Amino acid sequence: MGREALYRHTSNIALDEVRSKLTSKFGSHASPKELVRVSNIPYLTIGKPDRRKLSDDNS
Secondary structure, X not given: OOOOOOOOOOOOOOHHHHHXXXXXXXXXXXXXXXXXXXXXXXXXXXXXXXXXXXXXXXX
């Protein structure tokens, strides 16, 4: 089971740069295996990210 991370940012940083920074800070064993750029993060009514909608939108 891989780890997932959600991050929202308004700049156009390259995904390779994000991966590099995460790997240097946390190591490859604790960095996400996949990075996906999304335009917005849907939330549940309780304020948590809606992971089901995210995976449906990106499949």
